[in-house]
Amino acid sequence: MGRKPCCSKEGLNRGAWNAIEDQILIDYIKANGEGKWGNIPKKAGLKRCGKSCRLRWLNYLRPDIKRGNISEQEEDLIIRLHKLLGNRWSLIAGRLPGRTDNEIKNYWNSTLGKKVGGEQLKQSKDQNLKKAKTQSAAETPQFTAIKTKASKCSKFLVTHQEPYKAENVDSIPVHDAKLSDGTFSTTSEETHSVNSTLDFDIADLLALDISDSEFWKSCQNNNSIEEAESSGVARKTWFSSDQHLQFSEELLKDWIRYDM
């Protein structure tokens, strides 16, 4: 029943890699490039499963890997992205050059999770105290993090969750959100081309949208987009006439690594 394993486990080394195995793998990938992981053990003469080779290379041996000493800026970005994307470690890692999903996941589980969890607990206690004191109407969260399952679709239907009543948009079709060259499909001049290595998916789009919470809140408070705009709150996301998602340079710089 179920899938057969990626390779026969018999006669294969397991556990920690040694320096000789590392060197064999490095030499092989330098000569032949990444990919075809299943063939590597046989061709390189490694007694390792292909998956194990892939993992060792991607998480440890790759030359562009940054190790340890996660800076305050990186930490802050991880926290913010985690708030938006949940445990989407590979997506989060994709915004942190040189960091791997495994490293970020470990860092979160060992350090940040507790830190953030502790702060959230404190904040929620403070909030409850405040609520009890003021007896004010419960503050309903308008911009909750949406946890999605990883999707590699190229076409999405994004349900619009913002209180954006002025145009009465219930759903925004986003066509060909990621084209083969990594750009967005739109005719607008406002479009920014993004680095083709980015894996833009539904969570990214939602994350961008949620990031504009200040503007949408202002819309709700002012009951119109025009008043929100004139009140000086910067708008970071919008939809063009053909209903393609657009986003400001400011927002891109904030969240996304990109090439202009």
Add this chain to the structure above:
DNA sequence: AACTCGGTCAACCGCCCAAAA
């Protein structure tokens, strides 16, 4: 010195999805 405990992190596991057959 010996032991326990908790934190860290590399590695493994099983599942999922898309591409290939």
Add this chain to the structure above:
DNA sequence: ATTTTGGGCGGTTGACCGAGT
């Protein structure tokens, strides 16, 4: 259209290490 395969992902495990007793 269906099955198989390869690769990617998040969750979990277990070895290792340092601090505390």
